[in-house]
Structure formats: structure tokens, C-alpha cells
Amino acid sequence: MPLWTPERYFSRISHIVIGRDLIDCGFENVLLDIDNTILTRDTHEVPRDVGMWLGKARDAGIRFCLLSNNWHHGVYELAGELELPLVAKAVKPLPPAFLRAKKKLGAKRRNTVVIGDQLITDVLGAHFVGMAAYMLQPLVEQDLPHTLFLRHFERVLMGDRQPEPLSSVPQAAQQAAQQIAQQTALLPQSAPMAEAPSVAAPMCKGRQI
Numbered sequence: 001m002p003l004w005t006p007e008r009y010f011s012r013i014s015h016i017v018i019g020r021d022l023i024d025c026g027f028e029n030v031l032l033d034i035d036n037t038i039l040t041r042d043t044h045e046v047p048r049d050v051g052m053w054l055g056k057a058r059d060a061g062i063r064f065c066l067l068s069n070n071w072h073h074g075v076y077e078l079a080g081e082l083e084l085p086l087v088a089k090a091v092k093p094l095p096p097a098f099l100r101a102k103k104k105l106g107a108k109r110r111n112t113v114v115i116g117d118q119l120i121t122d123v124l125g126a127h128f129v130g131m132a133a134y135m136l137q138p139l140v141e142q143d144l145p146h147t148l149f150l151r152h153f154e155r156v157l158m159g160d161r162q163p164e165p166l167s168s169v170p171q172a173a174q175q176a177a178q179q180i181a182q183q184t185a186l187l188p189q190s191a192p193m194a195e196a197p198s199v200a201a202p203m204c205k206g207r208q209i
């Protein structure tokens with residue numbers, strides 16, 4: 001797999017299924033980008049779904065270290081509010097900060113995934129040090145000028161790859177359809193629920209767990 005190809009690609013962090021996409025893939029530790037990954041670049045907020053996802057992941061035993069090229073006081077404040085360790089001024093994709101963050105968590109490369117919204121910094125940096133990378137679409141379009149410039153190259157490298165679909169949608173839709181069918185007596189109440197169609201997601205692709 002090329003260094004610039006993320007193992008997985010999601011619309012936003014809350015679309016990552018904590019059990020299936022982290023725990024079942026052997027990831028106990030996450031090195032987490034900040035800007036436009038969990039914090040909007042325009043309003044500097046953590047969206048509600050992102051905050052809830054972080055809480056659920058921590059409850060599930062996932063450990064996080066924030067890893068950001070940003071050096072402004074805002075990232076330190078955020079780390080304090082979230083009570084998460086932070087490596088700032090990271091100069092991603094260079095390896096030293098990734099290794100410092102890994103060390104802060106007492107993590108190993110094989111049980112650590114980098115999550116971020118930039119291919120050149122987050123994905124490439126993760127692969128430089130032998131870690132997996134989950135790439136996200138940025139939370140908002142607004143970003144720093146040099147980041148917007150790099151996104152042109154990212155679009156070329158990503159080609160027509162699209163974020164993975166929400167896995168819960170097909171099952172929820174099927175259950176709703178089944179309920180409607182039962183209510184309208186199209187199916188007997190005892191009819192077994194059909195297996196939800198599997199979503200074509202590349203589960204733990206290429207990993208030895």
C-alpha cells in the first residue's frame with residue numbers, strides 16, 4: 001500500500017464504529033489530530049457528535065493523545081478541557097512527534113492508529129513510523145492557506161475514493177422496513193429477521209492482529 005493511502009476513510013470521526021473499527025482491529029490507542037478533525041477551524045468548537053464519540057471511545061478503553069502541528073494556546077486549552085495528553089508543534093509528517101505521542105500513551109505501533117483530516121501530515125506521518133492511519137474529511141471547508149493548497153494534491157492522490165458509508169444505515173432501514181411489513185401483515189410476526197446486508201467496508205485491511 002502506498003505511504004499516502006489511508007487504511008480507512010470516513011466522513012467524520014463519529015462515523016468510526018468504536019468496536020468494529022478500533023477495538024476489533026486491535027487499536028487501543030489513537031494519536032488524534034485536532035484542527036478540522038475534532039475542532040472546527042471556523043468556529044473553534046468540538047461538534048456535539050464528536051464530543052460524544054470521544055466520550056464513548058474513552059469509556060470503551062481507547063486511549064488518546066492529541067497530536068497537532070498547531071502551537072497556539074487554544075490547543076493547550078482544548079487538551080486541558082478534554083483531559084487528554086497533547087503533543088503540539090508536532091511538525092507532522094516528521095516522525096519525532098508521533099513517537100513522543102506513542103511514548104506518552106505507552107503504546108505500540110501495532111495497537112495505535114493515527115486519525116486526522118490531512119493526507120500529507122497525518123496519513124503520511126503515521127506510515128513513516130509504521131502506524132495505521134484513518135483519514136477523515138475535514139469538519140469544515142475553512143482552513144489555513146497552506147492546508148488548502150495541500151488539499152489540491154490530496155484530492156489528486158485520493159482520486160475518486162469516497163468515505164465509507166455509515167454502517168448503521170442499512171440495518172436500521174431494514175429493521176424499519178420489517179416493522180412496516182409486519183404492521184401491514186405482509187410478513188408473519190414470527191418471521192425471522194433477515195441478516196443485515198454487509199457493508200462493503202475494508203475491515204482491518206491488511207492488518208495482522
Ligand SMILES: [Mg+2]
Pocket residue numbers: 033034035036037116117118
Ligand atoms: Mg487537521
